[in-house]
Amino acid sequence: AQSVAQPEDQVNVAEGNPLTVKCTYSVSGNPYLFWYVQYPNRGLQFLLKYITGDNLVKGSYGFEAEFNKSQTSFHLKKPSALVSDSALYFCAVRAFGFGNEKLTFGTGTRLTIIP
Amino acid sequence: EAGVTQFPSHSVIEKGQTVTLRCDPISGHDNLYWYRRVMGKEIKFLLHFVKESKQDESGMPNNRFLAERTGGTYSTLKVQPAELEDSGVYFCASSQESTEAFFGQGTRLTVV
Numbered sequence: 001a002q003s004v005a006q007p008e009d010q011v012n013v014a015e016g017n018p019l020t021v022k023c024t025y026s027v028s029g030n031p032y033l034f035w036y037v038q039y040p041n042r043g044l045q046f047l048l049k050y051i052t053g054d055n056l057v058k059g060s061y062g063f064e065a066e067f068n069k070s071q072t073s074f075h076l077k078k079p080s081a082l083v084s085d086s087a088l089y090f091c092a093v094r095a096f097g098f099g100n101e102k103l104t105f106g107t108g109t110r111l112t113i114i115p
Numbered sequence: 116e117a118g119v120t121q122f123p124s125h126s127v128i129e130k131g132q133t134v135t136l137r138c139d140p141i142s143g144h145d146n147l148y149w150y151r152r153v154m155g156k157e158i159k160f161l162l163h164f165v166k167e168s169k170q171d172e173s174g175m176p177n178n179r180f181l182a183e184r185t186g187g188t189y190s191t192l193k194v195q196p197a198e199l200e201d202s203g204v205y206f207c208a209s210s211q212e213s214t215e216a217f218f219g220q221g222t223r224l225t226v227v
Contacts, residue, residue: 004157034215043119043220044158044206090158101146102171103216105158 023091140209
C-alpha cells in the first residue's frame with residue numbers, strides 16, 4: 001500500500017521569506033512524486049514531479065522540491081514567497097511502472113502568505 | 116489546447132436522487148481517472164480507465180456508483196441513489212502513458 005503524509009494542515013509565511021511545505025511518503029519500489037496546487041474555486045494544477053534523475057526538481061511559479069530517498073520525503077520549497085502563492089497544496093505518490101498509475105494524495109496543506 | 120473539462124461545476128440534490136457527472140479529458144489522452152475529496156480529507160482514487168476499459172476500479176465505494184467511458188472519449192460517473200456521505204468534490208483527470216495527470220476543476224456535489 002502507498003501513503004502520503006502532509007504533517008501540517010496550515011503553514012503561514014511572511015511575504016518575501018522562504019517557504020517549505022512538508023511531505024513524506026510510503027510506496028513499494030521506486031516512487032513517482034508530484035505536487036499539485038489548488039487555488040480558490042479552481043481545479044488541481046500540476047506544479048512539479050520527480051520521476052528519476054536529479055533529486056532537486058524545479059517546477060512552475062518558482063517552486064522546487066527535493067527528493068530524499070533515505071528520509072522518504074519530498075518537501076516543496078520556494079526561496080521567496082509571494083502573496084499569490086496562497087493556496088492549498090497536495091503532495092501525491094504513485095508506484096513506478098505500468099499498471100500503477102493511480103495517485104495517492106496527502107490531506108493537503110493550506111499555505112497562507114502574509115503581506 | 117483545451118484542458119480537462121467537468122460538468123456541472125456544482126450540483127445540489129436530495130438524498131435518494133440520481134446525479135450524473137461528466138468529464139471530457141484532454142484530446143488524445145487514453146488514461147482517465149476519477150477522484151473524490153470529502154470535506155477536509157485527502158483526495159481519494161475512485162477508478163481508472165484506459166480508453167474504454169476499466170483498468171482499476173478498486174476505489175469505487177459501492178455499487179451505487181457507476182462509471183462509463185463509451186468510445187474511449189468522455190466519461191460519466193453516476194451516483195444512484197445518492198446518500199449524504201456522497202457529498203464532496205469529484206475530480207476527473209487524464210494523462211498520456213506514464214506522465215503527470217491533468218485535473219479538471221472538479222464537480223462539487225452536495226446531497227441534502
